[in-house]
Amino acid sequence: MDSRVREHAEVLVEWSARVEEGDDVVVSVSEGAHELAVAVAEALGERGANVVTLYSSAEASRAYLRAHPGEFEVGEHELALVENADVGLRLGASRNASASVDVDAGTRAAKSKADEPVREAWMDLDYVSTLHPTRALAQQAEMSYEAYQDFVYDAILRDWEALAEEMAGMKEILDDGSEVRLVVGDHTDISMSVEGRTAVNSAASVAYNSSNLPSGEVFTAPYDTEGEVSFDVPMTFRGKQVRDVHLVFEDGEVVDYSAGVNEDVLGDILDTDEGARRLGELGIGMNPGIDRFTDNILFDEKMRDTVHMAVGRAYDANLPEGESGNESAVHVDMITDVSEDSRMEVDGEVVQRNGVFRWEDGFDEAA
Amino acid sequence: MDSRVREHAEVLVEWSARVEEGDDVVVSVSEGAHELAVAVAEALGERGANVVTLYSSAEASRAYLRAHPGEFEVGEHELALVENADVGLRLGASRNASASVDVDAGTRAAKSKADEPVREAWMDLDYVSTLHPTRALAQQAEMSYEAYQDFVYDAILRDWEALAEEMAGMKEILDDGSEVRLVVGDHTDISMSVEGRTAVNSAASVAYNSSNLPSGEVFTAPYDTEGEVSFDVPMTFRGKQVRDVHLVFEDGEVVDYSAGVNEDVLGDILDTDEGARRLGELGIGMNPGIDRFTDNILFDEKMRDTVHMAVGRAYDANLPEGESGNESAVHVDMITDVSEDSRMEVDGEVVQRNGVFRWEDGFDEAA
Numbered sequence: 083m084d085s086r087v088r089e090h091a092e093v094l095v096e097w098s099a100r101v102e103e104g105d106d107v108v109v110s111v112s113e114g115a116h117e118l119a120v121a122v123a124e125a126l127g128e129r130g131a132n133v134v135t136l137y138s139s140a141e142a143s144r145a146y147l148r149a150h151p152g153e154f155e156v157g158e159h160e161l162a163l164v165e166n167a168d169v170g171l172r173l174g175a176s177r178n179a180s181a182s183v184d185v186d187a188g189t190r191a192a193k194s195k196a197d198e199p200v201r202e203a204w205m206d207l208d209y210v211s212t213l214h215p216t217r218a219l220a221q222q223a224e225m226s227y228e229a230y231q232d233f234v235y236d237a238i239l240r241d242w243e244a245l246a247e248e249m250a251g252m253k254e255i256l257d258d259g260s261e262v263r264l265v266v267g268d269h270t271d272i273s274m275s276v277e278g279r280t281a282v283n284s285a286a287s288v289a290y291n292s293s294n295l296p297s298g299e300v301f302t303a304p305y306d307t308e309g310e311v312s313f314d315v316p317m318t319f320r321g322k323q324v325r326d327v328h329l330v331f332e333d334g335e336v337v338d339y340s341a342g343v344n345e346d347v348l349g350d351i352l353d354t355d356e357g358a359r360r361l362g363e364l365g366i367g368m369n370p371g372i373d374r375f376t377d378n379i380l381f382d383e384k385m386r387d388t389v390h391m392a393v394g395r396a397y398d399a400n401l402p403e404g405e406s407g408n409e410s411a412v413h414v415d416m417i418t419d420v421s422e423d424s425r426m427e428v429d430g431e432v433v434q435r436n437g438v439f440r441w442e443d444g445f446d447e448a449a
Numbered sequence: 450m451d452s453r454v455r456e457h458a459e460v461l462v463e464w465s466a467r468v469e470e471g472d473d474v475v476v477s478v479s480e481g482a483h484e485l486a487v488a489v490a491e492a493l494g495e496r497g498a499n500v501v502t503l504y505s506s507a508e509a510s511r512a513y514l515r516a517h518p519g520e521f522e523v524g525e526h527e528l529a530l531v532e533n534a535d536v537g538l539r540l541g542a543s544r545n546a547s548a549s550v551d552v553d554a555g556t557r558a559a560k561s562k563a564d565e566p567v568r569e570a571w572m573d574l575d576y577v578s579t580l581h582p583t584r585a586l587a588q589q590a591e592m593s594y595e596a597y598q599d600f601v602y603d604a605i606l607r608d609w610e611a612l613a614e615e616m617a618g619m620k621e622i623l624d625d626g627s628e629v630r631l632v633v634g635d636h637t638d639i640s641m642s643v644e645g646r647t648a649v650n651s652a653a654s655v656a657y658n659s660s661n662l663p664s665g666e667v668f669t670a671p672y673d674t675e676g677e678v679s680f681d682v683p684m685t686f687r688g689k690q691v692r693d694v695h696l697v698f699e700d701g702e703v704v705d706y707s708a709g710v711n712e713d714v715l716g717d718i719l720d721t722d723e724g725a726r727r728l729g730e731l732g733i734g735m736n737p738g739i740d741r742f743t744d745n746i747l748f749d750e751k752m753r754d755t756v757h758m759a760v761g762r763a764y765d766a767n768l769p770e771g772e773s774g775n776e777s778a779v780h781v782d783m784i785t786d787v788s789e790d791s792r793m794e795v796d797g798e799v800v801q802r803n804g805v806f807r808w809e810d811g812f813d814e815a816a
Contacts, residue, residue, distance in 0.1 A: 106526040111504045116480065123509035127516030132524030137478045137504035142490035149494030157499030159473040163530035 083117060086235045090212070091121035095129065097242055098210040098287050098295045099169050103130040107169040108207070110136040114175030114216035122171065134163060138172070140181035147185045147193060154196035161200055170207035174380070175214040179222050183321030187350065190320075194411060208288040212238070212295040213380055222318065223376030236371040237296040237381055245298055246285035249368050251441055252300040252433075256281035259428035262304065262364060264389055266424040269312035272331065274304035274364060282399050284365075291399040298369025298384040303400035303407045304391075307331040307361050311391065313416035318377050322347050327416050329393075335359045336393065352393065357410030363392035363400075365415070366426075366434070379415050387421035387437035450484060453602045457579070458488035462496065464609055465577040465654050465662045466536050470497040474536040475574070477503040481542035481583035489538065501530060505539070507548035514552045514560060521563035528567055537574035541747070542581040546589050550688030554717060557687075561778060572765075575655040579605070579662040580747055589685065590743030603738040604663040604748055612665055613652035616735050618808055619667040619800075623648035626795035629671065629731060631756055633791040636679035639698065641671035641731060649766050651732075658766040665736025665751040670767035670774045671758075674698040674728050678758065680783035685744050689714050694783050696760075702726045703760065719760065724777030730759035730767075732782070733793075733801070746782050754788035754804035 095101045107126055111119040119135065126133050164170070213219070213234065220230035256262070260277040264270060279302045283290050286297035313327040326342030336359040341348045352358050367388040375382050383390040392415040396407030420426070421437040438445045462468045474493055478486040486502065493500050531537070580586070580601065587597035623629070627644040631637060646669045650657050653664035680694040693709030703726040708715045719725050734755040742749050750757040759782040763774030787793070788804040805812045 104522065106524045108526060111506075113483065116506065116508070119504065119506060120509045120512045123506075124512035124516045127513035128518075130518050130520065132522060132527065133513060134524060134527045134530065135504045135506065135509065137486065137502040139478075139483065139486060139490075139502065141483070142487045142502065145487045145491035146494035146500065149491045151495075151497050153497065155471065155499060157473045157501060159475060159530050159533040160499065160501045162533040163501065163526050166526040166529040 083121065084231070086231075086239065087117050087121045087214075088124070089239050090118060090214075090235065091125040093238060093242075094122060094171065094210060094212055094295055095125040098212070099171060099208055100288055101126060101129050101131050101169055105129075105131045105168045106166060107131045107133050107171065108136060108164060108167045109133060110138045110170070110172045112138050112173055112175040112214070113140065114177045114218070115173035115214040118173050118175070118214040122173065131169070134167070140176065140178070144182035144185055147182070147189050150189065152189060152192060154193050156196055156199050161203060164200055164203035164207065167207055170204050170209040172211040173214055174211065175216045176218050177216055178218050179318060180321035187320075191354075191411070209293050210288065210295055211293055211380070213378070219376075219378065222378065225376065230376070233374070233376065237369060237384070240296070240298070240369070240371050242286050245369070246283060246290060249283045249285060249298070249300050252366060252368065252439070253281040253283040255428055255433055256300065256302050261429055263427045264311070264418070264420075264424070265427075266312070266418055266420055269328070270310065270418060272307065272309035272311040274307040274361065276302050276304050276364070278402060279303050279400050280402070282397070294380055294384070296369055296372070296381065296384055298372070299365045299367050301363050301365035301397075301400070303396035304361050304364045305408070306334045308333075311418065313418050315375050315382055315388065315417035315419060316377060317379060317382070317416060319347055319351065319414060323377070324348055334361075351412055351414050354394070354412045355410050357408045358394050358412050360393065360408045361391050362394045362396040362408045362410065362413055363390075363415070365390045365392075382417050383415050387419065388417050389420050389426065390415050390417040392416070450488065451598070453598075453606065454484055454488045454581075455491070456606050457485060457581075457602065458492040460605060460609075461489060461538060461577060461579055461662055462492040465579070466538060466575055467655055468493060468496050468498050468536055472496075472498045472535045473533060474498045474500050474538065475503060475531060475534045476500060477505045477537070477539045479505050479540060479542040479581075480507065481544045481585070482540035482581040485540050485542065485581040489540065498536070501534070507543065507545070511549035511552055514549070514556050517556065517560075519556060519559060521560050523563055523566050528570060531567055531570035531574070534574055537571050537576040539578040540581055541578065542583050542586070544583055544585050546585055546685060547688035554687075558721070558778070576660050577655065577662055578660055578747070580745070586743075586745060589745065592743065597743070600741070600743065604736060604751070607663070607665075607736070607738050609653050612735070613650060613657060616650045616652060616665070616667050619733060619735065619806070620648040620650040622795055622800055623667065623669050628796055630794045631678070631785070631787070631791070632794075633679070633785055633787055636695070637677065637785060639674065639676035639678040641674040641728065643669050643671050643731070645769060646670050646767050647769075649764070661747055661751075663736055663738070663748065663751055665739070666732045666734050668730050668732035668764075668767070670763035671728050671731045672775070673701045675700075678785065680785050682742050682749060682755065682784035682786060683744060684746060684749070684783060686714055686718065686781060690744070691715055701728075718779055718781050721761070721779045722777050724775045725761050725779050727760065727775045727777075728758050729761045729763040729775045729777065729780055730757070730782070732757045732759075749784050750782050754786065755784050756787050756793065757782050757784040759783070
């Protein structure tokens with residue numbers, strides 16, 4: 083076994099999920115994640131955790147959904163499993179990014195709706211989602227398999243403590259600020275309120291309210307969005323690549339949209355429900371190990387020199403205790419490259435210009 | 450997909466497990482069973498069942514057990530999952546029969562003991578165990594992969610209703626009888642009581658108290674065993690092949706034993722606990738689709754022309770309501786070829802001679 087697979091499992095179980103003796107852990111294993119599953123089993127065994135391992139097969143799920151008559155209900159046994167667990171680990175590893183592209187959208191939505199209580203139960207766990215490199219993911223990234231493995235482990239096997247410290251500064255700025263404005267070239271000039279919201283220092287650990295490995299972003303839940311924004315980084319959604327998205331906001335809602343490729347997919351997303359036309363997230367990528375786009379949101383949105391926004395559901399961690407933010411069945415992230423000709427202002431002060439943060443060498447406030 | 454995989458899934462879900470709309474189903478998928486898992490997902494989707502899919506990886510399990518400090522406890526989440534389910538399906542498909550042979554026997558036993566409540570909960574489900582052909586299983590059977598696939602589907606894709614009818618005759622004989630005696634060559638002459646016990650017509654369906662697909666055996670829970678018996682069919686246990694087992698019984702217990710190969714493995718089994726020295730099962734193989742030994746108990750014990758006995762735990766289905774039979778942490782089946790120079794008597798009447806049952810052409814009562 084590649085020694086990095088074992089290191090990955092260690093980071094996941096120790097830094098990210100903070101697993102302790104006697105914890106009841108659910109591990110969800112994708113079709114291509116066998117090797118990581120073995121390493122994670124070892125790491126969990128060492129700690130004396132109790133493990134249930136789920137098989138998350140896109141092909142089995144497709145077959146099930148296509149055959150199902152359509153009236154979905156939540157399985158009581160599934161709910162009981164997750165509600166009685168302490169920790170949830172998802173090991174993603176697609177063998178074909180388009181494996182379930184031919185499932186009817188209505189069927190998918192009905193199943194997703196029925197699964198709501200299970201999803202909520204997962205979010206109540208010490209939950210971490212990670213990814214094991216596969217050839218299909220390398221293909222999606224337009225990379226060779228070996229180069230892709232190097233890329234993945236550069237993003238995951240980091241000094242998370244040091245990055246958490248750097249990101250704490252960005253979190254402070256957002257927590258103290260009221261209005262964020264992003265200007266990029268002549269296509270993006272968008273403003274939003276973050277007043278009263280709490281940013282998450284997403285340092286790839288449940289101890290930081292972070293559910294992704296890799297992570298390396300600071301995100302909050304904005305509202306009252308005004309202006310327009312272009313997302314020039316392609317993203318694959320439901321097996322289809324959407325490119326060059328442009329959104330226009332008025333009074334916090336998308337009032338106009340376009341996409342260069344697969345505009346209908348974008349339209350479907352925005353038409354999901356009312357909340358799908360409002361922002362649920364503003365995130366700032368800060369992981370220096372991610373130096374290229376790989377058409378995978380788990381990595382792309384954490385890349386340095388990028389800012390992303392999601393339409394749809396807001397995360398509770400960004401909201402005052404007991405308050406609910408934007409609600410939606412979807413949460414779809416879209417990314418803007420800010421490495422050139424850009425500035426991000428918080429309450430009129432420039433915080434990042436052309437990808438350089440104000441606490442870094444080379445930052446030029448006045449441009 | 451080989452059309453027989455879909456037929457297999459249909460037989461499993463329809464005939465064997467009798468799955469109905471709204472059933473909460475747990476499917477346990479071994480490392481090599483992906484294709485069957487997809488077909489089973491389709492069959493369960495068609496019926497509108499709710500599915501949780503477990504990944505049963507021998508390699509992950511080995512890694513977990515070898516790393517674990519050794520104080521096992523049952524996971525509350527695992528117990529909650531199984532206790533809240535209606536149906537349990539196990540899709541076996543080993544990629545290496547020796548995958549966990551280097552796990553310490555004490556660790557294995559401790560884990561097995563801790564898992565007792567989970568195992569009991571599985572047995573309370575409408576539970577069926579089946580097998581998907583893999584190259585490792587073909588190798589264990591000393592067969593080519595293609596020939597092994599043919600063999601497996603010949604055993605599984607049968608007219609189960611017709612076989613159930615034939616086996617009902619054998620069940621009646623055992624239910625009405627008091628003493629069973631088996632004589633084979635000069636190495637086996639063994640007698641046991643079956644008085645008060647109920648035989649199971651194991652027709653590969655929960656409707657027949659049968660938990661195996663393929664099945665095709667009639668079995669009961671004997672006691673007061675006397676005499677000696679040779680098991681000339683090799684069996685692989687914990688990754689090691691045991692051959693030419695000979696057991697001597699007095700007052701229902703093994704008082705002497707030997708094996709031609711790996712005798713220490715046999716000794717370990719018999720030393721597990723007190724019940725491991727008594728018989729928990731007597732079974733008569735009646736599946737005409739199984740025409741050779743493949744070193745896999747699920748198939749070997751169902752082969753026509755064989756009789757098997759298990760040391761260890763007896764099944765509740767064989768016992769009067771509320772009564773408990775032989776108890777043990779193990780249940781290990783061993784098989785005798787009765788195709789030649791053999792007779793089985795029930796209360797002195799010959800029921801099977803040289804593999805031919807008394808209701809069949811060619812049966813010769815007097816030999």
